[in-house]
Amino acid sequence: MPETVNRQMRLIARPEAGVTPELFELSETPLPEPGPGEFLVRVIYLSLDPAMRGWIAEAPGYQEPVPLGEVMIGFTLGEVTASNHPDYRAGDIVYGRQGWQEWAVSDGGNIERKVDPADGPLSAAMHVLGMTGLTAYLGLLEVGQPKAGDTVVVSTAAGAVGSTVGQIAKIKGCRTVGITGSGEKLRSCLEEFGYDAALDYKSERDLSGALGAACPDGVDVYFDNTGGEISDAVLQHINVGARIVVCGIIGIKGGLAATGPRPNRQLLMKRARMEGFLVLDHMDRLSEALGDLSAWVKDGRLKYREDIVDGLENAPTALIRLLAGGNKGKMLLRVGAEPAGSPASGEAVSFSPASA
């Protein structure tokens, strides 16, 4: 019996002290019908992201928040079930912005790309075979340009981007050194993501000294997800011709007024490069990048963590757990079943919460 009802999760209030389940309300509407030039998408996975905290709040100067009473927004993976659009047909898997609902009609405007189910587990398209993996791959290889034998240092080394960077660098024959912020993450770096060495910057009294010991041949590539004092320490150990990929700045305190040691002298002495990276600038290499990432996921060389919760009704509590730091990997909501015959789910290569 075909589905006749669409369940949706709407935002009905703005957070005061924090995010609570009462900010959202589950509602039911008739299943939408695609009009001319439209198609119907059945949502399979919904990505839960820290940025959602901002999307539901009224913060002056930022983007317009989700209007009250509307379906909550979010990135999704779905299956096209019916189509009047020449570029989409039933069975296509699409990554886009269908939001917190089980079904959605689209004219293609809120679809980012089609996903090839042969690339790997469908859920991986939400992270390691999606923007997270592409950021790691293209930032490291395009800007960092590692060569076999290079020493590659990564900050936020156990995070989604960082752990992928470290593993790709290892695949490319580099020595990898991870910088992370807890003993548990340090163990993940060494035991799960294959770093040759790892440091917990919060427990090091002399981070620069520890880095020097972990990088006896100096640093050739630094994938910088933080900036700030962590990066100041790494800069002291760069080699001639080093490449610093500036990918994130969460370690810089003080916003636009932040000051710190000037890097010019070291960049000049070492003829080194600091370069900002945004993945969207490199989409001409998307196909090549996804091909490599897919092969590495399939052969088990590229590991990732995901934390999957079932059922649209559990979206608010899953988001709240994510915002509290209680997730054990990329946080996903399974809104609907994967199509029959989909590749093995991520369990085969990912780390389940229980083993984390």
Next chain:
Amino acid sequence: MPETVNRQMRLIARPEAGVTPELFELSETPLPEPGPGEFLVRVIYLSLDPAMRGWIAEAPGYQEPVPLGEVMIGFTLGEVTASNHPDYRAGDIVYGRQGWQEWAVSDGGNIERKVDPADGPLSAAMHVLGMTGLTAYLGLLEVGQPKAGDTVVVSTAAGAVGSTVGQIAKIKGCRTVGITGSGEKLRSCLEEFGYDAALDYKSERDLSGALGAACPDGVDVYFDNTGGEISDAVLQHINVGARIVVCGIIGIKGGLAATGPRPNRQLLMKRARMEGFLVLDHMDRLSEALGDLSAWVKDGRLKYREDIVDGLENAPTALIRLLAGGNKGKMLLRVGAEPAGSPASGEAVSFSPASA
């Protein structure tokens, strides 16, 4: 009648308060004879450089100073007059380190390169057709990678390197904006070196505002000879994909402990690059670079200033004038005559002190 005497200028005392003529002594020795594997060089030009102040002083932690009683060191252009060396023959013009003397025997170890007299005025091999020109050419084109229509900003814009960078950028079809430190240098930028706009940073109350007005389309390439506050101001105006060539750091106060605004956020937002440059890393392109520089000098598109003093006996007073900032261009001592048939001297394209 062949020469039989070699005149030499020796260092006989170290500077106390400052450099004085009494630190040096002119002496005569018999003309040296090249032994097996050696050749005799007649010095034509001697380069006088600010670094000589350090070479004659005993400063702990720096390189060994010139020993007292020895011939003062310096970069020279000379003519081989007799040779027992398979790679050098009479008539060859050589750039090397023959020091403050009229004649020198060499085994080739202190020769940097042979100079082709067809490249341009011989004196130009000491600056615009030498390391100065190569620094400007290779730094701008290899690291800065300007495209026609780009806006190129240069600090120390009227200096030897900066003025050459500005002119090459103009030849490449860029809009050029020079930053300099006096009204006189500002006029040189506009009237002699062809900058589209120029700023005297010492007279601007709002350097960033003035830069914004001078660069209405933003900054694509910044050739940075200073670092420090000048560069902080330029960074505020860079475009997406901008290239910053870190070539000098004389504007950074405070040595290794110098602090300033962190550039990471701007580099990330603009996906821009800061890269240190040392000309010696790029010598594989020397021949191509000299070919272009030579062509531009000959057709008058690449202008330069030189300040030539005649006679080895005047080397100390010329050095003293240079150290006092009284020179009107690259300071050279003409130790001996150019060979008969040499290309027109620099006067045709350079600016004489009188017209400066």
